[in-house]
Each structure stands twice: as structure tokens, then as C-alpha cells.
Amino acid sequence: MSNIKDEINRRRTFAIISHPDAGKTTLTEKFLLYGGAINLAGSVKGKATARHAVSDWMEIEKERGISVTSSVLQFEYDNFCINILDTPGHQDFSEDTYRTLMAADSAVMVIDASKGVEAQTRKLFKVCVMRHIPIFTFINKMDRDANDTFDLLDDIEKELGIETCPVNWPIGSGKGFKGVFDRNRQTVVTFSDTQKGTKEGETKEISLQDKEELIAEIGQAAYDKLSDEIELLDGASAEFDLEQVQAGNLTPVFFGSALTNFGVEIFLKYFLEMTTTPLPRKADIGIIDPVENEFSAFVFKIQANMNKAHRDRVAFMRICSGKFDASMEVKHVQGGKVMRLSQPQQIMADERKILSEAYAGDIIGVFDPGIFSIGDTVCSPKQQFSYEGIPTFAPEHFARVRQIDTMKRKQFVKGISQIAQEGAIQIFQEMNSGMEEIIVGVVGVLQFDVLKYRLENEYNVEIRLENLPYEHIRWIENKEEVDVAKLTGTSDMKKIQDLKGNPLLLFINQWSIGMTLDRNKGLVLSEFGRN
């Protein structure tokens, strides 16, 4: 048992969130470099080439040169076993990106120092806050001209509503970037450009006490500015408090430059120290402890068509407790069946390897003959519980689906229902209508193309999508107390229902949501749907 306990306690599972181009891929690459998982940075992605290698499973990906799905990377560093959950890094991210965050125990937020908090970061951040997981901030690209450091921190606090605590502090930026001041050790680490690939940089560490040496290194002006800023900072910023960090109320902030490999290893070291071991999870029988309980996991993502010829699906599971052994029998709680998981594998950047064992904190992908749904629990046969479901995240784009050949009604309904079950899209109906009028909602518009493509290629059904102007959807939290027929909204509001008959409201803008809440006292709306 102690071996299992040690294996679990050395695991760290986190997601990296950022807006496209902030440097998420570059930072991940450098992490892998330190872990020795790759020899030369650059092999995770040569932008156009290796991104394909991550998941080369769909024509759309190839055509557009993007990765629709997310992958998991595992590597060892300093006796930690680290799982990084990668999230699709372009504008058209999908609900899967949100779901990936449900499988992480903490998040690293990468921010471009010249841009501050951007749209995609804001969206993903909301999900982290909902889960109260620790969030670490890496402010990247300090080798380029950056915004004022205090302004950057202000931006995070105001935009995201989380307190910041800088662990290090930058000295200049762009051409004038001299390094960072490590507040903990009261030491300046000087900047050196390690030419993208190598580990060893020619950095110097100079204590703040060694004033003369420091001035000789960074110059009088930079020294004076740093002294002023340190004084201001000590008075103004929140004090470091690990409990607050772990509760997700305070984010430790680091500055660096992933491209030139500066500040990355320091960040990794502090991060591993401050972040959490695999977290306990809520189930219907109470909290499940990762070490005390036998094997259990939940499905957070289903990916279809990994192999086009076989129409196969892979279910991704996050192990929440105990040890998984490929030869063991497990119980699929929702299906009520005991079985062996077929072809358990670990999905790495450019390869899949069949694995024989894994521990709480790890992510495994298993072949899914069509039995798993998102949120399902799998556990050792002796146990009986289900993990709390994964919420449904609000789509932001909606379209009415028209079938071109109405003779193929059955295939159409089957296809669209299956694709919805995998969680790639959400489907809705007009109030009091059957499957005649289907409205589809997606988180990223690319999913519309995925839907069209898959219906044509897998189900031989052609559709036309008619875009609808709505951008916001809200679930009615207290639907038992509300007479939906009598709700008075704004003229642009639309009432719809999901396949289970739950009422939902569509809005064109945020203002209409506020207005509707004003007009219907007692109405409670939510951005997340509970399954």
C-alpha cells in the first residue's frame, strides 16, 4: 500500500490555460526539456507539423493545421510524476477544453506580458474558479516590451477577481530586460538568452545585499527602479499564503520568457512545491480519498474517430483513487457491468503507448465500444459510487439544423444524437416540438464544421446550418419553482429545451439577461448545466 501511496503523492496533474499565442506550447516544451522527456525543445511542435502529430485523426485538422482535440503529456522531474493536460490553443476551442479542466488539480495561466488578460484565458479561468483549484500565473515574453508590471497585476486582479502575489519581479523588459528578483531568496537572477533550445543558461545570482555587484551588473537606473518597486510591492501586494493559493483565492505570479528559456525552471520548482497532490473528489457517497480508496476514475472526454476506418472511440478517464492495473476487472457504474478496460493507453505528444499500470492523478485513454458517456464512473468491482457529474458548459454559437434529404431522417437523428452524446455539440429543441426542429449549440464555431463533416462522412447525411444570432444560453436553476410559459423576457429572448425537456433561455446579449432577471423576480439562471 505504501508504494501506491508514494506513487500517488508524487503525482501533479495540471492544465495550462492561456489565450492563443501567449506561449503555452513553448512553455510546455521547456517543461519537457527539464524533465528530459525530449532532447531538444521544438519537438512538441514545429507549429505546422508536430501539432498534427498530437492528434492526426481528422481531415479538418489537417486542412486547417490545428488540433481540435487536447492531449496529455506525462514526464518525470525531480522525482515528481507530472501530467500536463494540454488544451487546444486556437480561437475555436470546444467544450472539451472546459472538460479537460475538470480533470486537472491545478492550472497554470500563461499571460503575454504585452497583452495582459485576454478573452480565452478569462473563459477558462471561470471554470477553474468554479472548482476552487490553485491557479499559478506565468507572465511570459518578458524579452519583449512588456506592460508596466503593476498594471499587469492590476489587470489580473480586476479582470479575474483573484488576488496576486508576485513570487519574482521583473527588472525591465524587452531590450532592457535584466532578469528577475526572487523575493523569497532576496536574490536577483540575471537574464541570459539561452538560444531557444539548451538548458544551461549563463545566469548569475546576486544577492540584493551585494549592492555594488548588482549595480555593476544591471546598472544604476535599473537598480534604483528595482529598489523603489520592491518597497512599493512589500507594502501593496497580498502576502503569500499557501492555504489561500490552494483554495484558489490567491495566484502566485512569476515572470519569465519561455522562448529564451528564462525563469522556466524556477517556475517549475516553485510550482511543484506549492501545488497540490491529486485532490479528493466528490461522489454520491461522500468524498473519495485518492490514497484510501481502491481504483476509481471518471470519464471526462470521449473522442471519436481516432481511427477512421473503424469508427472507434476513445474514452479519456482521470484516475481519482488507487492504482489501475491493465489486467484488473473494473465496474462501469452507470452501465452496471464488470469488465476489463480494453487497450488502456497513455496519449503522449506524438505517440500512444499501451500501459500496464497507472495511479490516481494519471489520465488514461481506453477503447470505447460506445458504452461510456461523459461523467461516467469506473471503479474496482467491490466499490459502488458515482462521481459528481461534469457540468454542461454554455455554448456561445447556435444554428438551426436543416436536413437536405428528408428521407434519411433516421440516420440523421442517430448521427446527431451520437455526436451529442460524445459531447462535441449540444442539441436543443423548440419548446413543445420533437426532433423536427433541432437547434445545435457549440462552444467554438469549428464544431459546426466537425458536425457537418461527420454527418456526411460517417452517417451519409447532408445538412445545412442556419446560424442563429444568440450568444448566451442560461439554464433555469430553479425550474420547479418557475412557470416557464409565463416568463416575461426581452423581445430577443428565445425559450428552448434540451432532450430531457429541461427549459433553457437563449439571449443575444448580456443586457437581455439582466433585463429578464429584473422582470422575473426569483428566477435563478446559470451558465453551467447539471447533468
Ligand code: G4P
Ligand atoms: P500558444 O501555444 O499559446 O499558442 O503559443 P506558442 O507557444 O505557440 O507561442 C506563440 C508565439 O510566441 C511563437 O512564435 C513563439 O515562438 C512565441 N513565444 C513564446 N514564448 C515567447 C517568449 O518568451 N518570448 C518571445 N519573444 N516569443 C515567445 P511564432 O513566431 O508565432 O511561432 P514559431 O514560428 O516560433 O513556432
